[in-house]
Amino acid sequence: xxxxxxxxxxxxxxxxxxxxxxxxxxxxxxxxxxxxxxxxxxxxxxxxxxxxxxxxxxxxxxxxxxxxxxxxxxxxxxxxxxxxxxxxxxxxxxxxxxxxxxxxxxxxxxxxxxxxxxxxxxxxxxxxxxxxxxxxxxxxxxxxxxxxxxxxxxxxxxxxxxxxxxxxxxxxxxxxxxxxxxxxxxxxxxxxxxxxxxxxxxxxxxxxxxxxxxxxxxxxxxxxxxxxxxxxxxxxxxxxxxxxxxxxxxxxxxxxxxxxxxxxxxxxxxxxxxxxxxxxxxxxxxxxxxxxxxxxxxxxxxxxxxxxxxxxxxxxxxxxxxxxxxxxxxxxxxxxxxxxxxxxxxxxxxxxxxxxxxxxxxxxxxxxxxxxxxxxxxxxxxxxxxxxxxxxxxxxxxxxxxxx
Amino acid sequence: xxxxxxxxxxxxxxxxxxxxxxxxxxxxxxxxxxxxxxxxxxxxxxxxxxxxxxxxxxxxxxxxxxxxxxxxxxxxxxxxxxxxxxxxxxxxxxxxxxxxxxxxxxxxxxxxxxxxxxxxxxxxxxxxxxxxxxxxxxxxxxxxxxxxxxxxxxxxxxxxxxxxxxxxxxxxxxxxxxxxxxxxxxxxxxxxxxxxxxxxxxxxxxxxxxxxxxxxxxxxxxxxxxxxxxxxxxxxxxxxxx
Ligand SMILES: Nc1ncnc2c1ncn2[C@@H]1O[C@H](COP(=O)(O)OP(=O)(O)OP(=O)(O)O)[C@@H](O)[C@H]1O
Ligand SMILES: [Mg+2]
Numbered sequence: 001x002x003x004x005x006x007x008x009x010x011x012x013x014x015x016x017x018x019x020x021x022x023x024x025x026x027x028x029x030x031x032x033x034x035x036x037x038x039x040x041x042x043x044x045x046x047x048x049x050x051x052x053x054x055x056x057x058x059x060x061x062x063x064x065x066x067x068x069x070x071x072x073x074x075x076x077x078x079x080x081x082x083x084x085x086x087x088x089x090x091x092x093x094x095x096x097x098x099x100x101x102x103x104x105x106x107x108x109x110x111x112x113x114x115x116x117x118x119x120x121x122x123x124x125x126x127x128x129x130x131x132x133x134x135x136x137x138x139x140x141x142x143x144x145x146x147x148x149x150x151x152x153x154x155x156x157x158x159x160x161x162x163x164x165x166x167x168x169x170x171x172x173x174x175x176x177x178x179x180x181x182x183x184x185x186x187x188x189x190x191x192x193x194x195x196x197x198x199x200x201x202x203x204x205x206x207x208x209x210x211x212x213x214x215x216x217x218x219x220x221x222x223x224x225x226x227x228x229x230x231x232x233x234x235x236x237x238x239x240x241x242x243x244x245x246x247x248x249x250x251x252x253x254x255x256x257x258x259x260x261x262x263x264x265x266x267x268x269x270x271x272x273x274x275x276x277x278x279x280x281x282x283x284x285x286x287x288x289x290x291x292x293x294x295x296x297x298x299x300x301x302x303x304x305x306x307x308x309x310x311x312x313x314x315x316x317x318x319x320x321x322x323x324x325x326x327x328x329x330x331x332x333x334x335x336x337x338x339x340x341x342x343x344x345x346x347x348x349x350x351x352x353x354x355x356x357x358x359x360x361x362x363x364x365x366x367x368x369x370x371x372x373x374x375x376x377x378x379x380x381x382x383x384x385x386x387x388x389x390x391x392x393x394x395x396x397x398x399x400x401x402x403x404x
Numbered sequence: 405x406x407x408x409x410x411x412x413x414x415x416x417x418x419x420x421x422x423x424x425x426x427x428x429x430x431x432x433x434x435x436x437x438x439x440x441x442x443x444x445x446x447x448x449x450x451x452x453x454x455x456x457x458x459x460x461x462x463x464x465x466x467x468x469x470x471x472x473x474x475x476x477x478x479x480x481x482x483x484x485x486x487x488x489x490x491x492x493x494x495x496x497x498x499x500x501x502x503x504x505x506x507x508x509x510x511x512x513x514x515x516x517x518x519x520x521x522x523x524x525x526x527x528x529x530x531x532x533x534x535x536x537x538x539x540x541x542x543x544x545x546x547x548x549x550x551x552x553x554x555x556x557x558x559x560x561x562x563x564x565x566x567x568x569x570x571x572x573x574x575x576x577x578x579x580x581x582x583x584x585x586x587x588x589x590x591x592x593x594x595x596x597x598x599x600x601x602x603x604x605x606x607x608x609x610x611x612x613x614x615x616x617x618x619x620x621x622x623x624x625x626x627x628x629x630x631x632x633x634x635x636x637x638x639x640x641x642x643x644x645x646x
Binding site for chain 2: 322326
């Protein structure tokens, strides 16, 4: 006769309620773990989708995903001249917030692909295709809520969604939209005509007030179309992505590039480490803290529950001792109840998690190893809790029965 | 008539509680014997040491000194438990108390069956024997009920069934009839009597209830921790006088 099951059956509603409560607590522990994993994958999804061997960035900066990095636009050509470099692509990205015609905000990070070298073939698509023409096409993340084939107005042009990705986000958690570099820049520099006029006036004024203003040629130039400015000072790029030729050594190319005084070079792994070390570190610590706290709370709660369940049974335990029950029978009952409580709570966490996590705004990623880890954790919590109950049970005095 | 075997032999068992100011001599050096098939009533004022003697015989408390044999086995020597105390409890002892005898999360039948299963009897046999025992005690139809669903008298019968199911050498009962009316109280005493006769158990009943003393074989009186008087049970007035 299994005493644990019979005790549970006798007060099933209390046990069920306790298990559900504990299960939801474990769901939160699981969610924390999954969100943390999601943050890591999200943070590295964008650089991973671009498949570069090396990242060239402004000297002593930590790369375009961690901070502002500016490189002259011609660095792409310089890099291409280095032996062993098969492909050099400029990387530009900026965050844009616009409104859709229906008033919904549309916020994304525009990444410019080095058309025609890079049409976005390396980007993992769940729908559609890479870019096919030099202009007016865009690959978006599904989290933007745009459909394949949908047309959106950005700057003065209409763009067609030709491809959809899943889970490609910029470091701030914004969805990424891939354009050709030219399009990305024209969207970035898009200004209303009033803004352009004011900008031009301010520029002319600045030049008049400086020593350049003595030369009427300069003043006249300043008054001409803003569109010419990039011709003199082309927009800088954030980074240059290098792909090494087949057979060439990444390390060797890296060392060659590292001799240049105006840049720093990172491998893809360096890049990931910088991203995780910089941006994700704080989040990681915070989530880690929450997780530890929740584990402690769960342990205390479960210990308290098992303790109370044991105290409620002390008279029965004393009676069992009187009847000559072996110690293993009594301790087994407490351990089994704790384990069963843990197992049910764990199952609830897994089941609830399966349905709830996909509705979370942030990505929740759980692998088998994380589920196994939680199982071990629950086992540990149950054991600690039952140890506390067992201690109480061992102290139960058969004389209690006589006292009634 | 062949010599009857002895259910209990106690030699010079004594017990005190506390030290210094709180020192209480609960039981002086006591010799005590109980034959198999015999029912003894233990009488005495409150605080005289009745429960103390019972807890020593029931291996609940160790005495300060003395020896104890139950069903021919030495279980206490010089005031210390010897041998497998738990097994003696499982096989040789049955307990009935005033109340709260039963495990509340087990049904009546499970409460009885438990004793057998704790000692390794298979579930099927245990179940059948428990049902029969409950039947014998007139609560056969209450097997599936939890203790709270039973009346005081029914609970006591289930407790007695549990105390007898494994045919122990010694049944100890501490005021088993105190919460029952006269009629039920007598029925309980009759159950002990027939258990002693039919199953050969030695039964020691602590009682304040003088109304059922005609059903016991002997009475013992205890005062301030000493057994002071021993007598053949007096028959009630108007008794059959066999
Ligand atoms: N655990 C204990 N600690 C201290 N003293 C105790 C303890 N148990 C019993 N005593 C004392 O030992 C003496 C005998 O107690 P016992 O319980 O054996 O009496 P009793 O005859 O059963 O009384 P009652 O009829 O009231 O149940 C009493 O003076 C009691 O106060
Ligand atoms: Mg007493």
